[in-house]
Amino acid sequence: MNRKTLVLPAVIGLLTPVLAACGGSGSGSNGGDAIVVGTTDGFTATKDAPAPLDPAYSYDVGGWNVLRQTVQTLMSQPKGEGDPVPDAAESCSFTDSGSERYACKLREGLKFSDGNAVTAADVKWSMERALRIKSDSGVFALLSNIDTIETQGDREIVFHLKSPDATFPYKLSTPVAGVLNPKDYDKDKLRDGFDVDGSGPYTFKADVQNDSMVTGTFTKNPNYKGSVTVNNDKVVLRSFKDADAMGAAIDKGDIDVMTRSMSPAQINKLDAGDDANVDLVEMSGLEIRYLGFNTDAPSVKSKAVRQAIAQIVDRAGLVSKVYGTQAEPLYSLVPASVTGHSNSFFNRYGDPSVAKAKDMLTAANITTPVKIALHYTTDHYGSATKEEFEVLKQQLNGSGLFDVSIEGTPWSTYQTAERKGAYDVYGMGWFPDFPDADNFLAPFLDKDNFLKSPYVNNKIINTLIPESRRTADRASASGSLTEIQNTVADDVPVLPLWQGKQYVAARDDITGVAYALNSSASLQLWELGRGSK
Structure with missing residues (x-):
């Protein structure tokens, strides 16, 4: 050392x-x-994103790094590894055997920074506000499994869930579940600016x-x-x-x-x-980097094109050239250190192969070279991002099967453009809301996913994600989690690249x-x- x-x-x-x-x-x-x-x-603050620090809107690591210091949540993530612990709450627990009823009791004497008392009604108001506003960042989806919120006196809150969710305590540790003072926030619209x-x-x-x-x-x-x-x-x-x-x-x-x-x-x-x-x-670290695909865009609408890209990209070469020992190749959306991880992309594609990629495109009657623009943000994921995309361009163009260009855009406009479907292929990073496999899958694949992706897999949404949330023993959910990851590797709505320290x-x-x-x-x-x- x-x-x-x-x-x-x-x-x-x-x-x-x-x-x-x-x-x-x-x-x-x-x-x-x-x-x-x-x-x-x-x-x-921009015209398209005027409320970067409102908990009902903010859904990037920078904004959350402000909110986690200022807006208290019922639960919080411990400073090391482990399950979430009570913060604004004195205690929280599931009160049924099916993980559908979750009850919390607030700490006695809890106050907002202005001295006003924090009550159970404020907790209920805050979360219902996020669900009502339903901002286009998609952060509200972390709370979308809440059916009703019940208060009992000033200190007790009961959450009735639509379906079992063993990860719900983690979701209560995220800023979108932060407790707000109704006098400072409008119930029906976002709070613009930086207050x-x-x-x-x-x-x-x-x-x-x-x-x-x-x-x-x-x-x-x-x-x-x-x-x-x-x-x-x-x-x-x-x-x-x-x-x-x-x-x-x-x-x-x-x-x-x-x-x-x-x-x-x-x-x-x-x-x-x-x-x-x-x-x-x-x-x-649990940070991951990946390519996202607008699966409705003509250039990548064919699954064969996305599969061919997955077959060509050399993760090990990319990491070695750009990041060295500071990152590791990633073959799933779920990082290797998280329970439920499967090397689905390696199992599906093996080592990079131009010959296999060519066979995929030929079988689908795709004319080559396929012209594609790769988009990246110039100022959000670090100074090496441009070099990373130059390497990806070299790898894909070097196959002779693609004609790739790259284009960089500042984050302030990049994130809203991506949500509006402006990019066929785009680079993104993910810093988990909480360290569970569910949070590396559901935000990308579930209803109201934060990418606004047109990709829909009904089995993932209606069966596999709900199945994976039923048990607190996350290892026992590996069957459903593995099937989700295998499906992603086959359909390639996203392409994981690397996991960083x-x-x-x-x-x-x-x-x-x-x-x-x-x-x-x-x-x-x-x-x-x-x-x-």
């Missing part, structure tokens, strides 16, 4: 002895200057220029009652245009912590221990860095503290 790099194991039980020598999250100071955290995530109010660990204020957030200031909420301990008084999140600008800022001491997305070159440099003042923390860099007087991200790539700013060098 490099002297500057702490590699965290995936199993939380192994963390304690490793962290003892590095300063645990409890060692941070509650005082001192604000801790400044850098990110390349952009936060922009956020809740009962979470921090209050929030954004510095906005030209409809984009430059910095966001998180101030410790004195009224917070929940499952986490806040180890600082203030954190400033600063948005950078690219990884190089963020790296220059940490070198100069303008920021204390660097999160997503660092470039592969930056990670390699820090891993080598070249900077005596900055430490790199490497964690196992997580990295955080911090100046060496910052403590708690090992827990700054959880397994779902969510920031946990409350873990950070300022110690001594």
Whole structure:
């Protein structure tokens, strides 16, 4: 292990002895200057997406990293691995044997940051609001299995589900299930701009220029009652245009912590221990990258074209050339470390083969070369994205079977264009809402999927997804989960490419860095503290 790099194991039980020598999250100071955290995530309000931080709309990792600090949920994901734990709730559990009735009791004395009491009626109002607004981001689908919400007094809430769902406690840990104050949010429309109010660990204020957030200031909420301990008084999140600008800022001491997305070159440099003042923390990650297909678009409407692309793409070559040891080839939407994973694409296609791809296209009477444009976002998934798509272009064009061009677009317009079906083939990433196989499948394949994909498989929607949710023992759901993954490999509505690791860099007087991200790539700013060098 490099002297500057702490590699965290995936199993939380192994963390304690490793962290003892590095300063645990409890060692941070509650005082001192604000801790400044850098990110390349952009936060922009546009005509098509005017409410980037409304829990009923936000459905990207950047927005959720703001909301998880500010808007409290009944349940929360622990700082390591494991099942969700109560946060706004004092306790939650299924009260029937069929996983269809879920009851929670709020903590006593729970308050919003303005001092007003949080009640069960507020919980019900907040979730029904998200379901009523039904924003085009598709985030409401996380709650769409709720049939009715019942309140009993000021502190008790009962969720009656349409069908059994053992993953429901995880869904209650996501920002769309956040508890909102009805005086701050309209019940029927989104809250435009960058104001956020809740009962979470921090209050929030954004510095906005030209409809984009430059910095966001998180101030410790004195009224917070929940499952986490806040180890600082203030954190400033600063948005950078690219990884190089963020790296220059940490070198100069303008920021204390660097999160997503660092470039592969930056990670390699820090891993080598070249900077005596900055430490790199490497964690196992569940981020995946994939190509999505508009299966109604003429260029890729034929399944044979999508299968031929799957047969040609060389994941190992792509990862080696662009990301090195910072990523691994992925042969399913479900990452290899998640229970229920199956190597369905490798089982279906084996090693890359131009000859097999040619046979597929010939059998379907497809004229070659097939002309296709691959679209990617220039500023959301890291500086290496363009290089990644150049490699994909080379691989496909090198087969002689495709005539591929690539086109990059800023995220502020890219995400809405994709949802409107503007792209035939497009690159996307997925940071899980929660670490379960269901969350790598249902958001892509179920009704109201967040991609707005025209691909529909009734067996997946009506039979396999419901079957897979019936049991809390996720290993026992492997039959349904494997069939879903095999179907995806055959129909190719999406093409998984790689699974990435997580990295955080911090100046060496910052403590708690090992827990700054959880397994779902969510920031946990409350873990950070300022110690001594």
